[in-house]
Amino acid sequence: MLSVKSRKLTFFLSGLGIYLLLTLAVLFWYQDDVEQMSWVDREVFNHKIINSYSSTANIQQQEVLQRLGSPDITTAVQQNNTLYQLLYYRTHRSVADGITTADECTALLFKNRRLIALGEPAVTQYQAIAANGG
Incomplete structure (x- = not known):
């Protein structure tokens, strides 16, 4: 049971990290x-x-x-x-x-x-x- 929660938390944190990296990339490198x-x-x-x-x-x-x-x-x-x-x-x-x-x-x-x-x-x-x- 603990491993399922642990996996969900890992996926959630990974997704959040990717989202933050993409957002920062757009803000810093995208020319208006x-x-x-x-x-x-x-x-x-x-x-x-x-x-x-x-x-x-x-x-x-x-x-x-x-x-x-x-x-x-x-x-x-x-x-x-x-x-x-x-x-x-x-x-x-x-x-x-x-x-x-x-x-x-x-x-x-x-x-x-x-x-x-x-x-x-x-x-x-x-x-x-x-x-x-x-």
Whole structure:
């Protein structure tokens, strides 16, 4: 009688262990597909990822595009041989009108495809560059 209970417990614990391992594998190695997310999930995802970025971390534009997908709004200016690009990713919705505006986004400023500023400082820097003949 004890061996049947012991076997059931062994099977249960083995199954639980396999379940936990598979769950952890999905959480750590599965890449989210931003193209398949609902707009609500994508906003939360964008906010989470952008908050993990730092302008001093030498993040390349291609890395951001691979992780977050296409930006919601883009603007660029070339000044001499330097390219400045401002990418906006929606991180919060203001009005449920179906239109994404810059005030619903977080801006990322790239200089020659390297991240140099985030958020409002990115917008301010870009506007100053563009106003100075960019």
